[in-house]
Amino acid sequence: MDYKNLFEKFNNGGKLLLPDTTIDFDAIGWSKHPTFEGVELKHIITAEKTDGQFSFHLVRIAPNKKIGNHIHEKQLETHEVICGAGVCVNNGEKLSYEAGIISIFPIGVPHEVIAGEDGLYLFAKFIPALC
Secondary structure, three states: OOHHHHHHHHHOOOEEEEOOEEEEHHHOOOEEOOOOOOEEEEEEEOHHHHOOOOEEEEEEEOOOOEEEEEOOOOOEEEEEEEEEEEEEEEOOEEEEEEOOOEEEEOOOOOEEEEEEEEEEEEEEEEEOOOO
């Protein structure tokens, strides 16, 4: 499977279908991460639309860049890797990231993600919502 093409299908043409609305991913701009250089996000659905219950984000990490070590004190976080490769450090354990991997970070667990030479593309979900 061409995973880079799969990412592009989400990025340009992907949709979130809800009973009362459709959210087109290509209508959402990329936002630079406020802390981590080379990390961009598309905020697919945010706290405002879910009453704070959850948020869902498409994440693009540039080649050899990272989301540095951090902790979410109030949210469980999940990652679903779409394409690219890298390493995730989840509670001190190094895990290989490649297409098809899902990782879970319970509340209060330190974690970081380091993209490889081709970058890394994933979905991140937060419960309750991050933003």
